[in-house]
Amino acid sequence: MPDRYLQVSALTKSYGSVTALGGVSLDVEKGEFVTLLGPSGSGKTTTLMIIAGFETATSGTVEIGGRSLSNIPPHARNIGIVFQNYALFPHRTALQNIMFPLNMRGVPAAEAERKARAMLDLVGLSSYGDRWPKDMSGGQQQRIALARALVFEPSLLLLDEPLGALDKSMREQMQIEIKRIQKSLGVTTIFVTHDQSEAMTMSDRIAVFEQGRIDQIGTPQEVYRRPSTPFVARFIGDSNLLPGIVLDPEQGLVRTEHFGLMRLPDRLKTATGAKVTLMLRPESIHLAGMMDTRGGDTERMNRAEVNVHTVVPYGESTLLIGRSGGSDLRIRLRAQEADGIGSGASLKLLWPAAAVHAIPTA
Amino acid sequence: MISTTVRGASKPWLLLLPLVLFLSAFFLVPLVQVAMMSVTEPEPGFGNYAHLAEDALYLQVFLNTFLTALGVAVCCLLLGYPLAYLMAQSSPRVAALLMLLVTMSFWTSFLVRTYAWMVLLGNNGPVTALLALLGWDPAPHLLFTRFSSTLAMVHILIPYMVMSLYSVMKRIDPALLRAAESLGAKPWSVFRQVYLPLSAPGMVNGATLVFMICLGFYVTPVLLGSPQEQMVAGLIGTQIEEFLDFGQASAMAMVLLASTLVVLTVYHRRFGLDRLWG
Numbered sequence: 001m002p003d004r005y006l007q008v009s010a011l012t013k014s015y016g017s018v019t020a021l022g023g024v025s026l027d028v029e030k031g032e033f034v035t036l037l038g039p040s041g042s043g044k045t046t047t048l049m050i051i052a053g054f055e056t057a058t059s060g061t062v063e064i065g066g067r068s069l070s071n072i073p074p075h076a077r078n079i080g081i082v083f084q085n086y087a088l089f090p091h092r093t094a095l096q097n098i099m100f101p102l103n104m105r106g107v108p109a110a111e112a113e114r115k116a117r118a119m120l121d122l123v124g125l126s127s128y129g130d131r132w133p134k135d136m137s138g139g140q141q142q143r144i145a146l147a148r149a150l151v152f153e154p155s156l157l158l159l160d161e162p163l164g165a166l167d168k169s170m171r172e173q174m175q176i177e178i179k180r181i182q183k184s185l186g187v188t189t190i191f192v193t194h195d196q197s198e199a200m201t202m203s204d205r206i207a208v209f210e211q212g213r214i215d216q217i218g219t220p221q222e223v224y225r226r227p228s229t230p231f232v233a234r235f236i237g238d239s240n241l242l243p244g245i246v247l248d249p250e251q252g253l254v255r256t257e258h259f260g261l262m263r264l265p266d267r268l269k270t271a272t273g274a275k276v277t278l279m280l281r282p283e284s285i286h287l288a289g290m291m292d293t294r295g296g297d298t299e300r301m302n303r304a305e306v307n308v309h310t311v312v313p314y315g316e317s318t319l320l321i322g323r324s325g326g327s328d329l330r331i332r333l334r335a336q337e338a339d340g341i342g343s344g345a346s347l348k349l350l351w352p353a354a355a356v357h358a359i360p361t362a
Numbered sequence: 363m364i365s366t367t368v369r370g371a372s373k374p375w376l377l378l379l380p381l382v383l384f385l386s387a388f389f390l391v392p393l394v395q396v397a398m399m400s401v402t403e404p405e406p407g408f409g410n411y412a413h414l415a416e417d418a419l420y421l422q423v424f425l426n427t428f429l430t431a432l433g434v435a436v437c438c439l440l441l442g443y444p445l446a447y448l449m450a451q452s453s454p455r456v457a458a459l460l461m462l463l464v465t466m467s468f469w470t471s472f473l474v475r476t477y478a479w480m481v482l483l484g485n486n487g488p489v490t491a492l493l494a495l496l497g498w499d500p501a502p503h504l505l506f507t508r509f510s511s512t513l514a515m516v517h518i519l520i521p522y523m524v525m526s527l528y529s530v531m532k533r534i535d536p537a538l539l540r541a542a543e544s545l546g547a548k549p550w551s552v553f554r555q556v557y558l559p560l561s562a563p564g565m566v567n568g569a570t571l572v573f574m575i576c577l578g579f580y581v582t583p584v585l586l587g588s589p590q591e592q593m594v595a596g597l598i599g600t601q602i603e604e605f606l607d608f609g610q611a612s613a614m615a616m617v618l619l620a621s622t623l624v625v626l627t628v629y630h631r632r633f634g635l636d637r638l639w640g
Contacts, residue, residue: 054540074543075552087541091559100555104546152546 005030005188006051006156011060013046013212020046021057022212028190033182035191035199038209039235044192047209048158051190053077064155075104080149080187081158085165086141088133094144095120095129101152119147122181139170146178150185157182157189163198175201196236200224208232226357233279233359238319240280240330243361246270254278254358258325259304263353275361282319282332284355288348300353304329308345311338322347396612403609410613420597420614424621427593430512430583431576435569437516438523442568443561446527450534457528464524467517476582479514480505483586511587515576522575523568530564563633570629574622594618 006028013021021043028034036044049055051062053074062069069077080101088097098119102112120126123143133141142162149157159178163171179202182189193199199206200220207217208231216228227233230241244254244262252264254276262278270276288303306322306329313319318338320331331349333341341347400410414420445464449457467475483489483504494501504510534557542552580595587593592600594614601611629635 052544054543074540075546075548077544078546079544081541081544083537083541085535085537087535087537089538089542089556100542100547101545103555104548104551148545 004028005032005065006190007061007063007066008047008051009061009063011047011050011062012058013043013050013055014058019212021050021060024060024209024212024214026207026214026217028188030188031186033179033189033191033202033204035193035203035206036209037193037196037199037206037235039194042209043212044194044209045160046212048160048190048192051156052079052081052158078152078154079156079158080152080154081160082142082145082149082162084161086133086138086145086162088141088145088148090133092133093129094125094131094133094136097133097144098148098151100148105152115151116147119151122150122184123147123177137170138166139174142166142174143177146181150181150187154187157187159189159191161193162191163193163195171198178202200236206236208235210235227279227359230277230279230359230361233277233357238282238330238332240282240328241359242278242280242327244276244278244358246272246274246276248272252353258327259302259329262356263300263302264356264358265300265352265354268358270358270360277359277361279357279359280351280355282330283317285329285331285349285351287333287337288350301350302353302356303348303350305346305348306331308341308347309343311341311343313338320347322349396615399608400612400616403607403612410609411617413610414613414617423592423594423597424617426591427577427595428621430508430515430591430593431573431579433512434515434519434576435523435573437512438520438572439565439569441516442520442523442527443565446524446531446564449524449528450531461525461528464521468521472518472581475518476514476585479510479517479586483510483513505586507588508591511583511593514582514586515579518582519572519575522571526568526571527561527564530567531561534560566629566633570625574625577622577625578618 004027006026008024008026008028011021011024012019024043024047026034026047036047038044046055050057051069053069053072088094089100092100095113095116098116099112102115103109107115117126117129120129123146125140125143125147128136128140128144131140133144136144145162162178163174166174175198191199191202203220205217205219206223208215208223210229210231216223216232218226223232223236227236233239233241242256242259242262244256246268247253247255247261249268249270249272252267254262254264254268256262256278264278268274268276304324306324308320308322310321311318312321313335316335317332318335318341320333320338320341322329322331329349331347401408403410445460449460452460481487485501485503485505487504490501490504538556538560539552542556543549547555578595579593580599583593584596584599587596595618598611598614598618601607601614626635
């Protein structure tokens with residue numbers, strides 16, 4: 001067990017008869033970057049606000065370094081927060097904003113300014129100290145807010161959808177920037193977002209929220225490749241979810257309604273006849289003619305034939321939606337591979353058993 | 363069809379015409395007349411203005427007016443701030459109810475409210491009786507003092523202050539207060555360092571409005587105030603009613619108007635007039 005720095009245990013939160021959180025537990029290591037990912041209303045922001053102290057949990061505890069936060073007011077928790085709309089003080093300059101937490105801690109003015117200027121350097125806005133928030137772009141305000149939340153060396157950094165208001169290119173730039181700063185300071189970070197690509201690129205681990213619970217916690221690769229629920233598979237990345245019935249758990253064989261017998265990489269823990277959902281990422285499907293199968297294990301290949309009815313070009317790749325029997329199959333090919341494939345084309349497809357992941361269906 | 367729309371849209375100022383005509387006939391023309399009178403009655407020249415500048419009495423009255431207006435503005439601010447703060451923090455329902463209570467005094471006739479104060483503060487009124495009962499001996503004279511006129515004017519003008527403050531406070535982003543708290547500010551520091559500075563525009567707006575309205579206040583100071591400490595509007599009335607000195611009265615009215623315009627100009631330079639009404 002890794003040393004648990006932040007320990008969130010069995011948090012629940014109800015508003016009258018409405019349950020916002022139904023038992024959320026999460027352990028975070030020191031220096032780790034953990035993302036709470038989920039759609040709006042899934043409880044991720046409520047969890048964040050309970051950690052920050054702005055909401056009180058109905059039950060459950062939050063501890064940092066073994067110390068319970070239960071009776072500590074927000075101003076004494078020593079947690080840095082970057083809010084969705086940055087929440088910079090409009091009546092203070094960028095530098096004065098960054099100095100605020102130091103002023104509140106009684107740090108002498110000269111030292112406070114020195115530290116604040118060092119943070120300005122770190123976020124790459126050295127010459128912006130005298131600017132007013134309203135005279136800065138969204139991305140710049142974002143960096144100032146980050147500097148302000150970090151200057152007092154908080155024991156925890158909370159980021160509440162901080163990139164939501166930025167345009168796409170600025171968002172990607174800030175993802176890299178936040179990650180760089182977080183690494184350089186080694187601060188333990190909880191990041192809340194509903195954007196799965198943000199979660200994938202930035203996190204050490206991702207906790208996927210659904211309806212007030214965590215469905216799965218794992219590294220980006222784990223939640224992407226081996227989602228534990230159909231919800232996680234659908235929420236993260238594009239996927240084909242095919243219902244099936246286990247035919248032979250030892251051999252890893254599942255019968256699907258529209259794509260026949262499907263081979264899986266491993267043997268299954270479920271019994272014969274159990275219902276499972278098979279997940280197949282669109283990018284792991286190949287054209288039968290294009291994939292070199294000679295070196296591979298042809299025994300462990302799955303095959304299908306579909307009639308393409310939709311072609312969506314994305315530039316670097318092309319999404320094809322084909323139909324077989326009564327079911328759609330989403331296929332993502334490199335753009336060159338998809339050249340010449342139009343609506344109505346018949347495609348022979350194949351994908352390795354390793355690309356298929358079985359999710360037990362409750 | 364199209365030409366009608368274009369013709370209608372190209373002359374939107376036509377919509378202003380009724381108001382402009384009304385104001386011209388009943389405000390602008392009389393105002394010009396007053397200005398003319400101030401330099402023609404009883405004889406042409408600036409004698410009336412020279413008189414104003416020379417006579418210490420007039421200076422005293424103007425000073426008195428400014429100090430009273432300032433006092434009223436400060437009292438309105440001190441009393442109105444907590445109320446506006448409470449309204450801004452309350453749920454919309456409670457805020458609406460409080461706003462109703464505040465504006466209720468707007469709906470009662472001005473004169474009735476002033477007379478009500480006369481009854482309350484009179485020598486045989488309940489307030490004096492209460493003070494006497496508490497052992498204040500001899501019981502103080504409350505009516506016809508600067509205290510009573512200030513009190514009544516605060517009562518009448520406080521809705522302006524509360525509405526100015528409320529409209530600004532309502533727009534303060536609660537996230538800023540949370541941010542301050544998360545950064546280590548205790549509740550008092552959150553208020554002192556963030557809320558108070560951000561509500562300052564409302565304080566300035568409210569104080570300016572109250573001050574300007576107060577400068578020209580007539581009925582309340584005349585009925586409740588001390589005859590020895592008259593305000594400008596009251597003195598103008600006396601000049602006309604008792605001395606029929608239209609020239610002198612007009613000159614004072616013009617100076618009063620100029621004072622108000624100076625306050626407005628200073629405000630406009632500093633904050634922009636468009637923000638005065640929130």
